[in-house]
Amino acid sequence: MNLNFKEWIERGEDEPIEFDKRYSSPSQSRTHQRKTYHNRQQIFNNWIDSNKKIVEKLKQAPNRAKSMDYFDNFFCTSSRINELQRQKAKGKKIVGTYCNVIPFELIYAAGAIPIRLCSGDYHSISAGEEIFPKDSCPLIKSSIGWGLIDHPLLKLCDALIIPATCDGKKKMAEIMNDYNPVWMVNPPPDKERRRSVKYWQAELHIMKKKLEHLTNKKVSKEMLKEAIITYQEVQKTNNEILLQRKNNVITGSDYLIVMESMFFADPKSWIKQAKVLIDELKTNFKSNKLAKNKNIQKILLTGAPSIMPNLKIPLCIESFDALILTDITCSGSQYFYDPVVIDEWNMSDMINAISERYLMPSVCPCFVKSDDRIDKLLDMIKEYNIDGVIYHTLRLCLLFDVESCRLKDVLESKGIPHLIINTDYSQEDMGQVTTRIEAFIEILKARKE
Ligand code: SF4
Ligand code: SF4
Numbered sequence: 001m002n003l004n005f006k007e008w009i010e011r012g013e014d015e016p017i018e019f020d021k022r023y024s025s026p027s028q029s030r031t032h033q034r035k036t037y038h039n040r041q042q043i044f045n046n047w048i049d050s051n052k053k054i055v056e057k058l059k060q061a062p063n064r065a066k067s068m069d070y071f072d073n074f075f076c077t078s079s080r081i082n083e084l085q086r087q088k089a090k091g092k093k094i095v096g097t098y099c100n101v102i103p104f105e106l107i108y109a110a111g112a113i114p115i116r117l118c119s120g121d122y123h124s125i126s127a128g129e130e131i132f133p134k135d136s137c138p139l140i141k142s143s144i145g146w147g148l149i150d151h152p153l154l155k156l157c158d159a160l161i162i163p164a165t166c167d168g169k170k171k172m173a174e175i176m177n178d179y180n181p182v183w184m185v186n187p188p189p190d191k192e193r194r195r196s197v198k199y200w201q202a203e204l205h206i207m208k209k210k211l212e213h214l215t216n217k218k219v220s221k222e223m224l225k226e227a228i229i230t231y232q233e234v235q236k237t238n239n240e241i242l243l244q245r246k247n248n249v250i251t252g253s254d255y256l257i258v259m260e261s262m263f264f265a266d267p268k269s270w271i272k273q274a275k276v277l278i279d280e281l282k283t284n285f286k287s288n289k290l291a292k293n294k295n296i297q298k299i300l301l302t303g304a305p306s307i308m309p310n311l312k313i314p315l316c317i318e319s320f321d322a323l324i325l326t327d328i329t330c331s332g333s334q335y336f337y338d339p340v341v342i343d344e345w346n347m348s349d350m351i352n353a354i355s356e357r358y359l360m361p362s363v364c365p366c367f368v369k370s371d372d373r374i375d376k377l378l379d380m381i382k383e384y385n386i387d388g389v390i391y392h393t394l395r396l397c398l399l400f401d402v403e404s405c406r407l408k409d410v411l412e413s414k415g416i417p418h419l420i421i422n423t424d425y426s427q428e429d430m431g432q433v434t435t436r437i438e439a440f441i442e443i444l445k446a447r448k449e
Contacts (some may be wrong), residue, residue: 012209017184046123050309051075070273074261096157109227110211116263120307140168165366190368252324297322303392305331365399388417395424
């Protein structure tokens with residue numbers, strides 16, 4: 001059959017990246033040995049305990065919204081995991097994803113449940129280091145650690161979709177394929193060229209085909225439309241919360257919990273509860289002590305994602321007279337910031353719109369140019385009347401490190417106060433981090449006197 005290029009792409013005819021199994025058995029047997037001395041249940045319990053400690057700390061703040069309970073529960077109890085287990089027993093497929101470039105809409109439309117598995121868990125790092133170099137990014141080591149210990153969330157997954165965003169993620173995919181079937185997707189290294197956009201569309205058509213094969217369901221126009229509308233509602237609700245953030249009524253740390261619960265939540269239930277939260281924030285605005293504090297320094301947090309329970313930087317910032325009024329991170333405000341914009345509700349246009357939405361606005365430093373992210377940052381500094389920027393880089397992540405140097409020059413040239421913090425998930429450097437953040441907040445205060 002002679003297919004033109006467009007037909008060829010839309011049929012997902014190109015070959016997916018598959019890992020063959022020729023060399024996996026030696027590492028699988030080593031993995032088996034390693035698993036025996038890593039106590040899965042203990043690591044999982046430690047994850048829950050660390051999450052609980054953070055939530056307990058946040059609950060001490062006056063006026064914390066009661067409706068935060070729903071979002072806290074994703075991290076402090078096993079209730080969502082139990083629910084997913086029940087769904088799986090009824091035949092639902094569960095697909096694990098990493099980063100924020102994998103469209104949840106496609107997975108949802110195929111009748112599967114998407115969950116995001118980027119990990120902020122300190123306790124799984126030592127397991128990850130059994131199999132991945134110690135001198136690498138903590139997010140990768142921690143995520144691999146979850147694979148190695150058979151974390152209950154990983155155990156549920158019928159497939160993992162891992163984007164080759166950075167070198168660490170590329171090699172992580174190969175390793176994770178020893179535990180769960182991995183489908184690797186390749187975001188293009190740049191976003192501007194038309195061929196990059198076409199290439200990404202082709203990757204998503206392959207993903208759709210693989211999802212159909214997994215769930216044994218053809219994604220119809222109607223199913224994809226419903227999925228897009230559902231996640232458009234998530235995006236609109238997120239933007240409503242962002243509007244509330246401008247009134248200083250919710251801490252940045254609480255906001256991260258709200259957004260990161262979307263890693264695991266059912267979108268419709270999340271929307272319902274997020275609307276309850278928005279109503280509560282509006283109703284309590286007048287009595288909210290946070291909103292009344294005129295001395296509070298408005299911070300924009302950007303750089304690497306702070307993923308539960310690694311809220312080390314946000315919690316430290318907000319332990320002083322400072323509020324993270326907004327953020328530019330892939331697990332925070334940018335996770336569901338941009339809508340999928342549809343011109344025509346036909347299959348081809350819907351996939352094109354999804355691919356554009358997940359590629360163009362991405363704030364991941366894996367793409368060639370930083371200019372659009374710097375533009376976004378400068379716009380948000382103005383929009384939120386920001387006092388200072390804190391750029392968080394994860395130790396041994398080259399991409400964020402390089403980006404921070406460029407950003408530093410731009411912010412310096414514009415006289416915008418900024419602080420770059422390079423750290424990992426451990427608490428060892430907490431004294432130093434705290435001193436630097438405290439001094440930065442004092443400088444911001446002094447500028448206003
Ligand atoms: S910054 Fe990029 S590579 Fe890192 S977790 Fe986010 S989307 Fe993934
Ligand atoms: S922090 Fe850096 S090294 Fe780690 S996953 Fe993100 S881009 Fe990759």
